[in-house]
Amino acid sequence: MLAVHFGAGNIGRGFIGSLLYQSGYETCFVDVNSEIVDLINEKGEYRVVLADASHEELLVKNVRALNSASDPDKVVDAIAKADLVTAAVGPNILPHISGLIAEGLKKRTTPVNVIACENMVGGSTLLKEKVYEKVTEAERAAFDKRVGFPDAAVDRIVPNQSNEDKLMVTVEPFYEWAVDETKIIGDKPPVDGITWVNDLKPYIERKLFTVNTGHAVAAYFGWQAGARTINEALESDKIKQALAATLQETGRFLVTKYGFDEAGHNAYIEKIIGRFANPYISDEVTRVGRSPIRKLGGNDRLVSPASQYAKLLGETPVYLAKSIAAALLYDYAQDPEAVEVQETVQQDGLASAITRFTQLQEEQPLFKEVVMQYEDIQKNGI
Numbered sequence: 001m002l003a004v005h006f007g008a009g010n011i012g013r014g015f016i017g018s019l020l021y022q023s024g025y026e027t028c029f030v031d032v033n034s035e036i037v038d039l040i041n042e043k044g045e046y047r048v049v050l051a052d053a054s055h056e057e058l059l060v061k062n063v064r065a066l067n068s069a070s071d072p073d074k075v076v077d078a079i080a081k082a083d084l085v086t087a088a089v090g091p092n093i094l095p096h097i098s099g100l101i102a103e104g105l106k107k108r109t110t111p112v113n114v115i116a117c118e119n120m121v122g123g124s125t126l127l128k129e130k131v132y133e134k135v136t137e138a139e140r141a142a143f144d145k146r147v148g149f150p151d152a153a154v155d156r157i158v159p160n161q162s163n164e165d166k167l168m169v170t171v172e173p174f175y176e177w178a179v180d181e182t183k184i185i186g187d188k189p190p191v192d193g194i195t196w197v198n199d200l201k202p203y204i205e206r207k208l209f210t211v212n213t214g215h216a217v218a219a220y221f222g223w224q225a226g227a228r229t230i231n232e233a234l235e236s237d238k239i240k241q242a243l244a245a246t247l248q249e250t251g252r253f254l255v256t257k258y259g260f261d262e263a264g265h266n267a268y269i270e271k272i273i274g275r276f277a278n279p280y281i282s283d284e285v286t287r288v289g290r291s292p293i294r295k296l297g298g299n300d301r302l303v304s305p306a307s308q309y310a311k312l313l314g315e316t317p318v319y320l321a322k323s324i325a326a327a328l329l330y331d332y333a334q335d336p337e338a339v340e341v342q343e344t345v346q347q348d349g350l351a352s353a354i355t356r357f358t359q360l361q362e363e364q365p366l367f368k369e370v371v372m373q374y375e376d377i378q379k380n381g382i
């Protein structure tokens with residue numbers, strides 16, 4: 001079985017690639033990082049090491065790689081032959097890989113599924129839209145019959161790597177890969193470790209608005225407090241308390257919306273906070289807080305739960321508003337999105353920046369709370 005996986009980065013190698021190998025696939029990674037592509041082809045294997053006391057290692061074999069910038073035709077050929085196509089490149093990159101996927105799919109007559117493994121609601125659906133923009137109506141009709149784009153929720157903390165062995169990836173032991181089985185075309189790909197679900201929405205919202213909201217809070221609050229890593233941020237009782245309070249807010253709306261068992265959800269929150277504090281992982285706040293414009297978007301981990309909370313419960317979520325404010329204040333000079341947010345606030349004013357990045361409107365109580373929290377952080381810190 002051949003899997004073509006776009007993005008040989010942390011999640012690509014450390015999570016998806018390792019499950020594909022363990023399930024018997026040959027994996028052809030596609031990336032634009034020539035150093036990683038060359039190394040994968042030179043070694044033909046890499047190590048995945050668990051970030052716990054065991055330091056257990058898995059040697060992932062049966063891998064090769066293609067550089068989509070220099071060898072696009074080979075990528076198209078690989079997609080034409082693949083039994084499964086996956087991606088973990090980041091939401092903003094999905095439009096850039098859609099052209100090659102479209103070309104590869106045009107060359108096929110047999111069914112295949114394409115799964116985007118990104119931190120977002122509807123990643124594969126977005127990829128499908130981008131692929132469909134690049135083909136004719138007749139091709140779209142043909143793809144409808146033989147290409148599935150099931151959405152997915154992926155959960156495994158894989159920090160930036162600083163190992164001497166550039167292919168090695170240290171990963172947390174926990175993982176969850178939930179895929180929408182209702183959108184599969186043909187047989188389900190036999191990947192051990194996928195949890196097939198017939199309603200992904202509760203999974204993706206619970207995960208995005210707990211794991212990713214919580215992580216973002218630790219990162220943005222940590223940045224304000226001068227912490228370099230998530231572990232450092234969580235050494236502060238104030239940040240720990242704010243993190244717990246934020247997850248109580250997202251928890252309240254999730255339990256109300258989906259009817260999750262409250263005690264079970266609280267245990268889920270506790271487990272996640274424990275995962276953030278894993279002493280075997282050193283995770284920079286700048287990685288977890290990366291791309292604040294994406295994270296401030298109306299459908300993402302801060303504004304979506306805040307808006308849904310306000311709508312569903314009729315109250316303004318104070319800690320989520322504080323989290324949005326902290327994201328707006330994230331001024332890491334090496335993150336282009338953070339720079340753009342800061343420039344927008346300076347040039348156009350805070351109100352205009354909030355509307356532009358969060359799509360919240362000035363008359364909304366949540367908007368006003370964000371402004372208050374922003375001013376409070378500026379004056380008093382986190």
Ligand SMILES: NC(=O)C1=CN([C@@H]2O[C@H](COP(=O)(O)OP(=O)(O)OC[C@H]3O[C@@H](n4cnc5c(N)ncnc54)[C@H](O)[C@@H]3O)[C@@H](O)[C@H]2O)C=CC1
Pocket residue numbers: 006007008009010011012030031032033036068088089090091093096097117118119154155156157158159
């Ligand atoms: N790292 C983590 O703990 C988790 C990450 N995710 C999601 O997985 C996705 C990837 O994240 P990471 O692996 O952390 O990022 P990463 O930066 O380590 O990996 C992304 C890879 O995509 C490659 N890439 C960029 N443009 C490309 C293109 N046009 N064609 C092919 N490859 C391209 C990059 O060179 C890089 O190797 C993101 O959506 C992220 O939200 C989800 C769960 C956990």
Ligand SMILES: O=P(O)(O)OC[C@H]1O[C@](O)(CO)[C@@H](O)[C@@H]1O
Pocket residue numbers: 119154155156157158211212213215216287288289290291
């Ligand atoms: O990959 P993103 O969406 O930029 O955000 C980083 C998030 O992804 C993770 O890497 C894993 O879910 C978390 O560490 C963090 O919440």
